[in-house]
Amino acid sequence: MQSRSRRSVLAALSAGSGLGIAGCLGDDESVSVLAAGSLAVVLDDHVGGQFEAETGIACHAEYYGTNAVMRMVSDGRKYPDVVVSADAGLLRDRLYDTHTTWDVSIASNAVGIAYASDTRFGERLEAGDPWYEVARDADPGALAISDPDLDPLGYRAIHAFRLAEREHGLDGFAEAVTDAAYREPQEPQLLAGVETGNRAAAVVYRNMAADHGLPFHPFPEAYDFSNPEYADRYAEASYTTDGGYTATGAPIVYNATALESADSPDAGRKFVRFLANASDLLRENGFETAGFPRTHGDVPAEVTDG
Template sequence: MQLRKVNARRIQGSLSAMALLALLLAACSAAPAAQTGDTPAAAELEGKIIIFHAGSLTVPVDALTEAFQAQHPKVRFETEASGSNAAARKISELGRQADLMLSSDYTVIEELLMPDFADWYVQFARNTMVIAYTDQSLYADEVDADKWYEVLTREGVVVGRGDPDVDPCGYRTLMVWQLAEKYYELAGLDESLDAACPPQNVRPKSEGLLALLQSGDMDYAWEYRSVAVQHGLEFVELPDEINLSKVEHTDFYAQAIVEIAGEEPGASMTMTGKPITYGVTIPQVAPSPDLALEFVKFLIGPQGQAIMEQHGQPPIVPAVATSKASLPADLLLLVE
């Protein structure tokens, strides 16, 4: 199977066109109600929505909140990006309040927030692990289908990743390394990739590597595909068998196991490889749960899905709720 070098700028153009068409269709479908005076009650929304979200969602969340505010000018937002594990611990350990928690791994909601701090979650988007770089990166003209792991392990090449204890992209990077060793049948590849990415090249969230990459202080960074697209970076697409993107490879992904910091000091959690799936919940401590619910409906509806697609992140259509027992009634018809 051949890996591909991809230029995000070409992708952004086609995605933007598709997203614009979807948004225009959504606007047209809403027009008759406005013309007849049948304005939804949600048009009178007012208040503040506090969002804790994964760093990889920074650009989409900015676009989503801007679009939501265009429809509801009296709604204000406070958004805070971090690793998903760190976002959950702000609620469970630091006692902070948030109306929404958007995680790059729904498992974080299951493990760190339910059942004491959240009752439900919805899976709303997917992603893919890639290797991001720029045209100034060492050996940028050589990194390809056959040589990506050879290039990353060469002397002098600077490679970065996220911290697995606070950032799902961090532990997913370690999973990719394990899977690559099995897929390519190269004993010791996992250890070689780990040695090529020393502790000083690890950041609390993978998005923190972008400035280093763009300044030339780092050659390659393990990132989500959506982040590479959003920031106009070059990236290598890995085989589906190791990039954690495909449901059909779930059994193979499950061979990757990573231990990360648990809920209590000194405790650990076992994370098992699975397709990358984002989750959203309204924590029990939400100051404005009704407003938050309206935003979730927007997020998993046609306009929110179009915005996610525009930013290189495939939405799950329809969104998925693994358990509907505690799901708000307003969401039941929007999920499967």
């Protein structure tokens, strides 16, 4: 199904409300959200509180790598009302037909390196050395990536390494840096090692560096996965997880859906609608919202209608 335009989606989603939910005090007292770890700060500190203030519905969220989120839902280990993914294609591949038939895309992001300034790694970046030379010369474990078998940020790091190898003519670079990197199994903890001094740097989304007050060295658009104009180039890289899912490089798109099996389906749909209208909050916290929101699939009328 084709996505609807930003103008038509915004008009429908925002009809009759401030951020899209005014007057929706229903019987639901809370909504449970299972989301990508990179959304933890913006949902906990900003979106969740405003949603409760406007609707009277408390937001209770848990955060994991998106691959892990999909496994938890598919295996029946978690029963959230709402799922928010850092990879729109992954949500559609794993949850469509069995758990949902629709989603709303809400934002994009960019990949780069967050680092500690008082490390050799950080000093070299700030001196203008190419990041790939710094990463190649770093001690094993100095650079962290999220676990690519659990999290799109992890396989996007590997995609970036592989595309950088081509872009800069670096024979053997991707394999060497991937093998030397520390793999963090809990995406929300990816920057903890940098903050405590156990790691020098980590491959992260732009908003994550801002969340933790760390300097951020962006990758070029040719492999930061932020620009749809580079979609064909991004697609030249791929990674197959230990579960057999092949992730092909693509522009970053976050999306959300309310599950058919939700305990509080009305609250779930209200939360997705609210999140789709939270572009200002997302943008203020490091996400890219131009061109969003967009709908996909059989989106319920409660999500789009006034």
